[in-house]
Amino acid sequence: MTLRLVCGAVVAFAASFVGGASVCADPPAAAGATVTICVAVAADGSPIYPLTELPSKLRGFWMVTHLPPASTAKRVEYLWSAVDVPGVPPERRKVFQGDEPVKDGAIAPVEMRLPRDIPIGTYHIELTADGAPLAHVDFPVVAGPTGRLLEKTDDLLPLSEGTTWSYALTVTTGPVLVSFELPGTEKGADGKLRAPVAYRAGAASADGTPIEIRRAGTLVDTQWWRAEPKGLFFTRDKTADGDTTFDPPCPLVKVPLSDRAEWTWSPKGMTGATFRAVGPLPMRAPAGSTVGWLVLASQSAGIGSSTLERQIVPGVGVVHESRVNAANGKLTLRFDLDLTAGPGAGK
Secondary structure: OOOOOOOOEEEEOOOOOOOOOOOOOOOOOOOOOEEEEEEEEOOOOOEEEEOOOEEHHHOEEEEEEEOOOOOOOOEEEEEEEEEEOOOOOHHHOEEEEEEEEOEOOEOOOEEEEOOOOOOOEEEEEEEEEOOEEEEEEEEEEEOOOOOOOEOOHHHOOOOOOOEEEEEEEEEEEOOOOOOOOOOOOEEOOOOOEEEEEEEEEOOOEOOEEEEEEEEOOEEEEEEEEEEEOOEEEEEEEEEOOEEEEEEEEEEEEEOOEOOOOEEEEOOOOOOOEEEEEEEEEEEEEOOEEEEEEEEEEEEEEOOEEEEEEEEEEOOOEEEEEEEEEEEOOEEEEEEEEEEEEEEEEOO
8 A cells, every 4th residue: 555645635536427517617716726736746745747738547646726825715625527528428527526624724635546547538627615716727638658668677777887967956945944054055046955966876886886976066975776677776875974774775666667556665774665656757858858757755754754756767867856855744855856967978
């Protein structure tokens, strides 16, 4: 069972659409209200991989709604309808209808899913707050991209000695964190910390390939990644705080990688994690638009929780990474890495 850190509603649909709703013109939405459909939600409830169109094989999505700052609503109602779906008559256009209570000025993210691929066509979600218009979103369900499948570990990324990747790091602090400093970063006018980050593969050993991580030119971490027939494993981590060998190694990616694949990691003496794969999905790399896989990890301990999103393009590696740390569901720290160059040969 996948560990869910966000206490959102999980909506499981029947195998076919239910009847009783018609689609009409949208009423005016409330100023400041937004609704986002996405693949998953982070530890703080923010969207992971927002969607403008939904691949049919995804079978579902999360809905993240933000209320206007001055809202006094007690409940939010939502209706998911089919607008133009071949083979679905007007009397059977309602997919699902539900509602969520408002707590502390917010509603929990809602997960909607079908037990089968979603029929291709156009859909509409309309939200009301205590019966008054709140927000709406229209989106198409499409066949989705086809791309290179991750069948072997060698398909993931090059790990030969000297291979380099360059990233742009952005650090965002949450309202529950009084102050935070990270050596090598510079604070922008928006309050976010930024720095260049470089990864470099070293000579392989029994622990795997050492990946040296430098922030603004200073070595801050060395991670050992070991390629095995069953996937890519994180075996050891060395920082200024110590040198840790994981028992068992952490499975960053398991192959062959299929959509909705799930796995867990239960290490000795530390908090474990659950993993889930989604794909193939459209992604961006330094060379332009491409297709890749989304790997999501989550873990929790006490009031703390974290999620890790990695967008992986076969043959390139991680093109985007977001780590979100939260306390009681409120953001403490968010780290975003975006690939700017690589993989390339080092000097």
